[in-house]
Amino acid sequence: MTPEDGASAKKITPLGGCTPEEARRLAESLDSNISRALRGKQEIVELALAALAAGGHLLLEDVPGVGKTTLAQALARSLDLAFARVQFTSDLLPGDITGVSIYDQSRASFLFKPGPIFANLILADEINRTTPRTQSCLLEAMSEGQVSVDGVARPLPAPFMVLATQNPHEHAGTYPLPESQLDRFLLRLSVGYPAAEVERELLLGGGTHEELMHLRPVASAQDVRRLQGAAAGVKVAREIADYVLAIAAATRNTPLVSLGASPRGAIALLGVAKARALLRGRGYVEPDDVKDLCVPVLAHRITLSGRGPGGGEIERLSAERVVRDLVEQVPVPE
Amino acid sequence: MTPDWKRRLTFTRVGRWYTGLTIGIGLAAINTGNNLLFLVLGLLLASIAVSGILSEQSLKGVRVERRLPSGATAGEPALIGLLARNTKPRAPSFSLELRERGGDVEGRGFLVLLPAQQAAEAAYRFVPERRGVHRFEQLEVATRAPFGLFEKSRPLDAPAELIVFPRRVAPPQLQARSSARDGERPEDRIGVGYEMHSLRDHRAGEDARTIHWKSSARAGRLIGVDREQEHRRRVCVLLDHRRLSGAMLESAVEKAAALVEREMDAGAEVSLALCGEGLASGSGEAHLRAALTMLALVQPAPRGPAPAPESGAAVLEASP
Amino acid sequence: MKLFAGKGVSLLQAQQLAGSLAALSAFAACAVSEELGLALLILFPAALIGAHYWGGRFYEKAQWAWTVLVVFAFLVFAAQVLAGQLDIVLAAARFALLLCIHRLWHRRNQRDELLLLLLCLLLLCAGAALSAQLLFGFAFLAFSVTATWAMAFTHLRFEIESGRGPAGSAALLQSRRIATPALLAGLGGLSLLGLVGSALIFFTFPRVTIGGLRRPSRGVPVAGLGDRIDLSGHGTIADDPRVVLRVRLDPPPDAGRKSLTEHWRARALSVWTGLGWRALESGLAPARFPPPPKLSKARRQPPLVADIEAVAGFSEGVILTPEGWPLAVSFGRPLSARGSALRLYRDAAGDFFYQPVEVGDLRYTVVAERTTPELDLLRGRGEKYPPWLAADLAVPADLDPRLRDLSRRLTAEKDPADAATAVERYLSSTLQYSRELAGEQKDPIAHFLFERRKGHCELFSSAMVLLLRTAGIPARNVTGYYGGEWTDAGYYAVRAGDAHSWVEVYFPRAGWVLFDPTPAAERGSRQEGLWARAVLAWDALQQKWRAFIVDYDLLAQAQMVKQIGSMLSEAGRRLSGKGAGAAQLRLVLGGLVALVVAALLGFALRRVRLGGRRGAMLGIDERRALQLWRRARRRLSRAGIELGPATTPQEAAERARVAAAHELVAAYSAARWGGARLSAEQARALLRGLDRALAGA
Known part of the structure; x- marks a missing residue:
C-alpha cells in the first residue's frame, strides 16, 4: 500500500465507520438473508439498505400483498433491531404512536408508556389512511429524531427508520400526504409484483412466512451505525456534485414540473448515492450511483404541472417517467 | 450583461494618503537627485503595481451567487446568503467583500480567505421595510487586498427578486363561526372525531377506546360512545381595497395576512378573495405561501370587480 | 524566533x-x-x-x-x-x-x-x-x-x-x-x-534633477599617510584589510592578473631623524608636469591612465601616483562636496597634494609615462648633483662604521647605477623579511643590517638610502602602497595593510628612479583568509551599490539605454548579416521560436481536449482515466453501441455485453472518481482487452 492509498482509505473511513469492503460484505449477507424471505427483490432490498445507511426513511407505495410488510420484518430481523408495526387507520390518534402518560394510582404519579415509535424500525402501514394530524405526528418524529409528549422531549433510538406504506389505489377515506411531508422520505419505492418464476415458486414452495420466522440476525445496530458513519465519508468528486445539482436544476427548469426538487432533494440524492456506493464496496460515488437513484429519490419530491400533490398511481408513474426523461437529458460527467 | 473584465477602482483613505506621500517623495527625489529616495519611490510605486496585480488575482475567477430565503416578512430580519466560489485552479483569493449593488437592498458580507476551488458563504441580515417585490440587480465582489490602498471591485449580474410578505400584525378580533375544537368542525353525523355525538351500548369486538367509562360505571354495563364526524372548517379572507391606498392599504393587507395565517394555524382551509383575483381554498405551508405572496403583491387602485367570496365558506373581511 | x-x-x-x-x-x-x-x-x-x-x-x-x-x-x-x-x-x-x-x-x-x-x-x-x-x-x-x-x-x-x-x-x-x-x-x-x-x-525613472542639492556626507578621518616614519616599534605589523584605494587601469594589466605589482607613490621622505624619516619642509606650488626624460631605448608606449578612488580618511590631501613619470592629474569631480574648486599642488620633492582637503572619497585620474628605466641609459650620468639635493645626501655624523664598510664594499669603483642595483640586490637577497618589529633600538639600521638581519620594508628601504648616501649617491625614502587585488566589481583594491616603503635614487638628467630592496614576495601584504576576503567582498559590494544605486544618474541612464539599443541592433545585425555565424544563429533562433509556438499550441490543444480548465486541474491518474474512457467510448460507438451524453459508463458497459467493458469501466471509475492508481500499461491492456472482446462479439 502506498502512502497515498493509505491517505485516501483514511479519508473515506472516518472514525467509527467501516471500510467499503466491510460494507459490501455486510450488504451481501443482509441481502442474501432477506431474499430468503422476500424472493427476487434484490434491487428493493439494496435501496432499503441504502436508505438505512443514509439514515433516511422509506415510503413504499404499492398494492397490498406484494411483500412490503415482509420486507420490513425481514430487514428488522436480519439487523437485530427493535421492530414495531403500526397499522394506520382513520381512528388512530397521535398518542397511539408516541405513547401516553397515564396516571399510576399506586405510585400517585404519571407514568410514560412509550408508543411503537420508540423502536428502531417502524412499519407504518397504510399511512394515508389516517388523519393529517396523526400523520404529521409521525413525520415530525421522523425529521426531528425525537418526540415531545406532555412537554417532555424524548429522543428516539438510533438507528431509527420508518418504512411507510401507502396504497395508491384507494382514494376514498384517505388523506394523501402533502408534498412538503413527502419530502421527509428519502426514497419512494414500489415493490411491484414478483417475477413470474418467483411467483410460481412461491405458489409451489409454500409461503415465505416460515422463512421469515426463521431469519437470524446477521448484523447489529452497532453495524448499522458504523455503516451510517462510513456512508457520510464516501468521497464525492466535484463533477459528481455538479451532476447532482444539474439534475436538480433540470427538474426546476422544465414546464412539465410546477415544483421542482428542493435543495433537500439534491442533498438526499447525493446521500443515497453515497450510501449505495458504499454498499457496493466503493469508497467513492460514480455517476451511475446518482443516475440510478434519481427516480426513487426525486419522483415524489416534484409536483407535476396541472396536478395536485402526491396523488394516485397514475400520478406516481408519470412523475417517475418525467424524472427518468429529465435525467436522460443531463450529460453525465466523465 | 456586464462583461467579465469590467472593474471599478477607488482609493481608500489610506490609499489617498499613500499616493500623496508617494508623489511627495517623488518630488523630493527629483528635486534632490538623491538616488536612495528614488529607490524608496520605486518601492512605493512598485507596491501600487503589485497591489493592482494581486487584487486582480483575488477577483479573478470568483463567482458569487445570492441565496435568498424562501420567504421574508416585512419588519423581520431575513438572512441573505452570498455564496462565493473561487474557480481558479490554484490561487486563493484574499479578503473579499461581497455586496449588493444597484438593487433595492443593501448588504455586504466579508470573506477573509477563499481557497482555490472552494466555496464559502457570507451572509448579511436585512430587514425589509415594506411588503412586495424587492429587486436585486448586481452583486459586487470587491477587494482591498493586499494592502488596503485601493478598492477594486467587479460587478456581476445577479438579478433576482424577493417577495416580502406583509408585516406581521395581531389579527383583528374577527371571528367566523367559532367551534369547540381547533380547526375541525363537527358535522351532525357519526364518524371519526373528537366531539361526542351519542351514547349507545358497547358491542363486542369494538375498540375499547370507544367505551365511555363514566357512563358505563353509572349504567353497570359497557356503554360505547359515537363521535361526530369532523370536517375542516372553510374560511374565506376577503380584502376589498378598491378605495384604499397608502397606510390604509398597508394596514388592510397586513390584517388580511394575519387573518389568513391565524385561520390556517387554526387548521381551517382558507381561500382568499381580492379584487379581480382570488385563491381557491386550501391548507398547508405551500398554500399559506401562495396566499401571502398574493397579498404581498397587492397594488393600490385595482381595476377588477369587487371580490367574490367562495361559496360555503365563512367570510372574514379585512379592513384597515 | x-x-x-x-x-x-x-x-x-x-x-x-x-x-x-x-x-x-x-x-x-x-x-x-x-x-x-x-x-x-x-x-x-x-x-x-x-x-x-x-x-x-x-x-x-x-x-x-x-x-x-x-x-x-x-x-x-x-x-x-x-x-x-x-x-x-x-x-x-x-x-x-x-x-x-x-x-x-x-x-x-x-x-x-x-x-x-x-x-x-x-x-x-x-x-x-x-x-x-x-x-x-x-x-x-x-x-x-x-x-x-x-x-x-x-x-x-x-x-x-x-x-x-x-x-x-x-x-x-x-x-x-x-x-x-x-x-x-x-x-x-x-x-x-x-x-x-x-x-x-x-x-x-528619468533622472532629471531640479535642485541638485546634495547633502554633503561626513565621515570620521582615519590616520592618513603621514609625513613621518618611526622605525622603533614593538610588536608585529598587523594586516589591515580595509580598502584604501580602488584602481582601474587603462590599458589594463595583462589579462587574468589577479594582483598588481604596482607601487602607489605617496610621499618622499628625505630627512633622516636617526630613528626614522620625515619629509623635507618645502612650500607647495601649483602642480607642473615637466616632460619625461628618455630612459629606455624601446618605442614609447601609450601612457598609463590610472583611475584612482581614494577612500575617505586614508589619503588626506595626498595624491597617490602609479609608477612612472606623471604627465597629468585630473579630478573626477572638479568641485568639492562643499562646492569649492579642487586644486592640485606639488612640493619640491615632487609629491602631489590637493586642496581643499576634505574628508570623503576622492576620485582622480593620473596619466603616467610607463617606462622601465634601463640600466644602460642610467650609467655614465656622472656624479655632479645640483645643490638642492643636499638633504638627500645627508648622512648622520654618528653613522655605524660597519655600515660605512658595507657601503664601500658594495659600491666601490662602481657607476651610481650599478651601485644602486648592487645595494638593492644585496639587501633583497641576503636579508630576511619579517613583520615582527625589533623594538626600540639606538640605531635601528645597524641593528637590522648586522645583528638581527631581518626586518620589515621600512628597514630595507632606510638601509638602502643610507648605504647609497654614504657612497655619495642621492637617495630618499618613499612611502605609499604596493600591489592591488582584483575584485569582481571591476577594480583593483589596495588595502591599508599594503602600505609599503621603498627608495628613489637621483640620476642627473634622469631624475628620481625607483628601487625597491624589499624582497618582491614580501612587498605589500599577502592577505588571505576569510576575514580579508570578506572585507574585499564587502568593499566590492559597497562599490557596486555606489556605482549602480547611489551614483546612478542621467548619464548612466543614457548609457544603459544606449547599451540596450546597441545590444538589440547587434543582434539584428548578426541575424540579417552575412557573417559566418549568422546562418547558424538564424537557425537556432528559428528553432527556438518554433519550439515555443509548438509548446503553446500543445498546451492550448490539451486544454481544449480535456474540456477547458477542468483538464488542467486533474491529477495524472484522473487524466489518464478520462483519456481511457474517451477512447473506450469511441471504440464502443464504432462497434455500433448507442451512446449519448447522458449515458453512464455502467450503462455503456451493459449495452456492450462484454466482460472486458465492465472491467474497463470499473478501472476507469476507480481512477476517475475514487483516486485509485491507473498506470499507462493498465490502460493500454484494458483497451486491448476491449478491442478483442468487441471483435469477438
Missing part, C-alpha cells in the same frame, strides 16, 4: 510584530548614517522592546506627558536648526524617531497602526537623505519585507474587525492558522516582486 516556533503566532501577534519589525528596519536605515547620536541609538531599541511587552498597558495614559515631551523635543530641534547647530534633515529624522517611539507605545486602532507605518516610511526617507551607505541598502531590503508584512497584516486585521464586528473577529484574530510561515513566505515573495518593480522603476 517565536515566529516559526511550532505553534505559530496569531494574526494579531503577527501584525504587531510585523509593525515593530518595520519600525526597527526604518530605524536601522537612519542609524547606519551614524549621525543619530548615541542617545537615540540606545533609546529607540529599548523603547521598541518596552512597547512590545508593556505598550498595551500605557495606552491613552499619561497623554499629557507625551504631548509635553513631543512639543518640547520639537522646540529643541527647531531651535537647534535655527541656530545652525543641527542639519534640518537630521533634526527631522530625530523628531520622526521620537514620534515613532510615541506611536509604538500607542498602538490600538487602525489609525495608530497606519500612523506608525507612515512614520516608518518617513524615517526611511530621512535615512535615504542621511547616508549613502551600503548598510542602508540592507535596511531598505529589511524594510521592504517587514513593511509588506505589516501592511498586509494590518489590512487583514482591520478588514476582519470591520467586516465581522468585535465579537466575530476575536476568534479569527487569535487564530494561529492565518499567519503561517507559508503566508509569511508568500508575502516575502510579494515584497521581492515589489523590489523587482522598484528596481525597474529606479533604473527607468
Whole structure:
C-alpha cells in the first residue's frame, strides 16, 4: 500500500465507520438473508439498505400483498433491531404512536408508556389512511429524531427508520400526504409484483412466512451505525456534485414540473448515492450511483404541472417517467 | 450583461494618503537627485503595481451567487446568503467583500480567505421595510487586498427578486363561526372525531377506546360512545381595497395576512378573495405561501370587480 | 524566533510584530548614517522592546506627558536648526524617531497602526537623505519585507474587525492558522516582486534633477599617510584589510592578473631623524608636469591612465601616483562636496597634494609615462648633483662604521647605477623579511643590517638610502602602497595593510628612479583568509551599490539605454548579416521560436481536449482515466453501441455485453472518481482487452 492509498482509505473511513469492503460484505449477507424471505427483490432490498445507511426513511407505495410488510420484518430481523408495526387507520390518534402518560394510582404519579415509535424500525402501514394530524405526528418524529409528549422531549433510538406504506389505489377515506411531508422520505419505492418464476415458486414452495420466522440476525445496530458513519465519508468528486445539482436544476427548469426538487432533494440524492456506493464496496460515488437513484429519490419530491400533490398511481408513474426523461437529458460527467 | 473584465477602482483613505506621500517623495527625489529616495519611490510605486496585480488575482475567477430565503416578512430580519466560489485552479483569493449593488437592498458580507476551488458563504441580515417585490440587480465582489490602498471591485449580474410578505400584525378580533375544537368542525353525523355525538351500548369486538367509562360505571354495563364526524372548517379572507391606498392599504393587507395565517394555524382551509383575483381554498405551508405572496403583491387602485367570496365558506373581511 | 516556533503566532501577534519589525528596519536605515547620536541609538531599541511587552498597558495614559515631551523635543530641534547647530534633515529624522517611539507605545486602532507605518516610511526617507551607505541598502531590503508584512497584516486585521464586528473577529484574530510561515513566505515573495518593480522603476525613472542639492556626507578621518616614519616599534605589523584605494587601469594589466605589482607613490621622505624619516619642509606650488626624460631605448608606449578612488580618511590631501613619470592629474569631480574648486599642488620633492582637503572619497585620474628605466641609459650620468639635493645626501655624523664598510664594499669603483642595483640586490637577497618589529633600538639600521638581519620594508628601504648616501649617491625614502587585488566589481583594491616603503635614487638628467630592496614576495601584504576576503567582498559590494544605486544618474541612464539599443541592433545585425555565424544563429533562433509556438499550441490543444480548465486541474491518474474512457467510448460507438451524453459508463458497459467493458469501466471509475492508481500499461491492456472482446462479439 502506498502512502497515498493509505491517505485516501483514511479519508473515506472516518472514525467509527467501516471500510467499503466491510460494507459490501455486510450488504451481501443482509441481502442474501432477506431474499430468503422476500424472493427476487434484490434491487428493493439494496435501496432499503441504502436508505438505512443514509439514515433516511422509506415510503413504499404499492398494492397490498406484494411483500412490503415482509420486507420490513425481514430487514428488522436480519439487523437485530427493535421492530414495531403500526397499522394506520382513520381512528388512530397521535398518542397511539408516541405513547401516553397515564396516571399510576399506586405510585400517585404519571407514568410514560412509550408508543411503537420508540423502536428502531417502524412499519407504518397504510399511512394515508389516517388523519393529517396523526400523520404529521409521525413525520415530525421522523425529521426531528425525537418526540415531545406532555412537554417532555424524548429522543428516539438510533438507528431509527420508518418504512411507510401507502396504497395508491384507494382514494376514498384517505388523506394523501402533502408534498412538503413527502419530502421527509428519502426514497419512494414500489415493490411491484414478483417475477413470474418467483411467483410460481412461491405458489409451489409454500409461503415465505416460515422463512421469515426463521431469519437470524446477521448484523447489529452497532453495524448499522458504523455503516451510517462510513456512508457520510464516501468521497464525492466535484463533477459528481455538479451532476447532482444539474439534475436538480433540470427538474426546476422544465414546464412539465410546477415544483421542482428542493435543495433537500439534491442533498438526499447525493446521500443515497453515497450510501449505495458504499454498499457496493466503493469508497467513492460514480455517476451511475446518482443516475440510478434519481427516480426513487426525486419522483415524489416534484409536483407535476396541472396536478395536485402526491396523488394516485397514475400520478406516481408519470412523475417517475418525467424524472427518468429529465435525467436522460443531463450529460453525465466523465 | 456586464462583461467579465469590467472593474471599478477607488482609493481608500489610506490609499489617498499613500499616493500623496508617494508623489511627495517623488518630488523630493527629483528635486534632490538623491538616488536612495528614488529607490524608496520605486518601492512605493512598485507596491501600487503589485497591489493592482494581486487584487486582480483575488477577483479573478470568483463567482458569487445570492441565496435568498424562501420567504421574508416585512419588519423581520431575513438572512441573505452570498455564496462565493473561487474557480481558479490554484490561487486563493484574499479578503473579499461581497455586496449588493444597484438593487433595492443593501448588504455586504466579508470573506477573509477563499481557497482555490472552494466555496464559502457570507451572509448579511436585512430587514425589509415594506411588503412586495424587492429587486436585486448586481452583486459586487470587491477587494482591498493586499494592502488596503485601493478598492477594486467587479460587478456581476445577479438579478433576482424577493417577495416580502406583509408585516406581521395581531389579527383583528374577527371571528367566523367559532367551534369547540381547533380547526375541525363537527358535522351532525357519526364518524371519526373528537366531539361526542351519542351514547349507545358497547358491542363486542369494538375498540375499547370507544367505551365511555363514566357512563358505563353509572349504567353497570359497557356503554360505547359515537363521535361526530369532523370536517375542516372553510374560511374565506376577503380584502376589498378598491378605495384604499397608502397606510390604509398597508394596514388592510397586513390584517388580511394575519387573518389568513391565524385561520390556517387554526387548521381551517382558507381561500382568499381580492379584487379581480382570488385563491381557491386550501391548507398547508405551500398554500399559506401562495396566499401571502398574493397579498404581498397587492397594488393600490385595482381595476377588477369587487371580490367574490367562495361559496360555503365563512367570510372574514379585512379592513384597515 | 517565536515566529516559526511550532505553534505559530496569531494574526494579531503577527501584525504587531510585523509593525515593530518595520519600525526597527526604518530605524536601522537612519542609524547606519551614524549621525543619530548615541542617545537615540540606545533609546529607540529599548523603547521598541518596552512597547512590545508593556505598550498595551500605557495606552491613552499619561497623554499629557507625551504631548509635553513631543512639543518640547520639537522646540529643541527647531531651535537647534535655527541656530545652525543641527542639519534640518537630521533634526527631522530625530523628531520622526521620537514620534515613532510615541506611536509604538500607542498602538490600538487602525489609525495608530497606519500612523506608525507612515512614520516608518518617513524615517526611511530621512535615512535615504542621511547616508549613502551600503548598510542602508540592507535596511531598505529589511524594510521592504517587514513593511509588506505589516501592511498586509494590518489590512487583514482591520478588514476582519470591520467586516465581522468585535465579537466575530476575536476568534479569527487569535487564530494561529492565518499567519503561517507559508503566508509569511508568500508575502516575502510579494515584497521581492515589489523590489523587482522598484528596481525597474529606479533604473527607468528619468533622472532629471531640479535642485541638485546634495547633502554633503561626513565621515570620521582615519590616520592618513603621514609625513613621518618611526622605525622603533614593538610588536608585529598587523594586516589591515580595509580598502584604501580602488584602481582601474587603462590599458589594463595583462589579462587574468589577479594582483598588481604596482607601487602607489605617496610621499618622499628625505630627512633622516636617526630613528626614522620625515619629509623635507618645502612650500607647495601649483602642480607642473615637466616632460619625461628618455630612459629606455624601446618605442614609447601609450601612457598609463590610472583611475584612482581614494577612500575617505586614508589619503588626506595626498595624491597617490602609479609608477612612472606623471604627465597629468585630473579630478573626477572638479568641485568639492562643499562646492569649492579642487586644486592640485606639488612640493619640491615632487609629491602631489590637493586642496581643499576634505574628508570623503576622492576620485582622480593620473596619466603616467610607463617606462622601465634601463640600466644602460642610467650609467655614465656622472656624479655632479645640483645643490638642492643636499638633504638627500645627508648622512648622520654618528653613522655605524660597519655600515660605512658595507657601503664601500658594495659600491666601490662602481657607476651610481650599478651601485644602486648592487645595494638593492644585496639587501633583497641576503636579508630576511619579517613583520615582527625589533623594538626600540639606538640605531635601528645597524641593528637590522648586522645583528638581527631581518626586518620589515621600512628597514630595507632606510638601509638602502643610507648605504647609497654614504657612497655619495642621492637617495630618499618613499612611502605609499604596493600591489592591488582584483575584485569582481571591476577594480583593483589596495588595502591599508599594503602600505609599503621603498627608495628613489637621483640620476642627473634622469631624475628620481625607483628601487625597491624589499624582497618582491614580501612587498605589500599577502592577505588571505576569510576575514580579508570578506572585507574585499564587502568593499566590492559597497562599490557596486555606489556605482549602480547611489551614483546612478542621467548619464548612466543614457548609457544603459544606449547599451540596450546597441545590444538589440547587434543582434539584428548578426541575424540579417552575412557573417559566418549568422546562418547558424538564424537557425537556432528559428528553432527556438518554433519550439515555443509548438509548446503553446500543445498546451492550448490539451486544454481544449480535456474540456477547458477542468483538464488542467486533474491529477495524472484522473487524466489518464478520462483519456481511457474517451477512447473506450469511441471504440464502443464504432462497434455500433448507442451512446449519448447522458449515458453512464455502467450503462455503456451493459449495452456492450462484454466482460472486458465492465472491467474497463470499473478501472476507469476507480481512477476517475475514487483516486485509485491507473498506470499507462493498465490502460493500454484494458483497451486491448476491449478491442478483442468487441471483435469477438
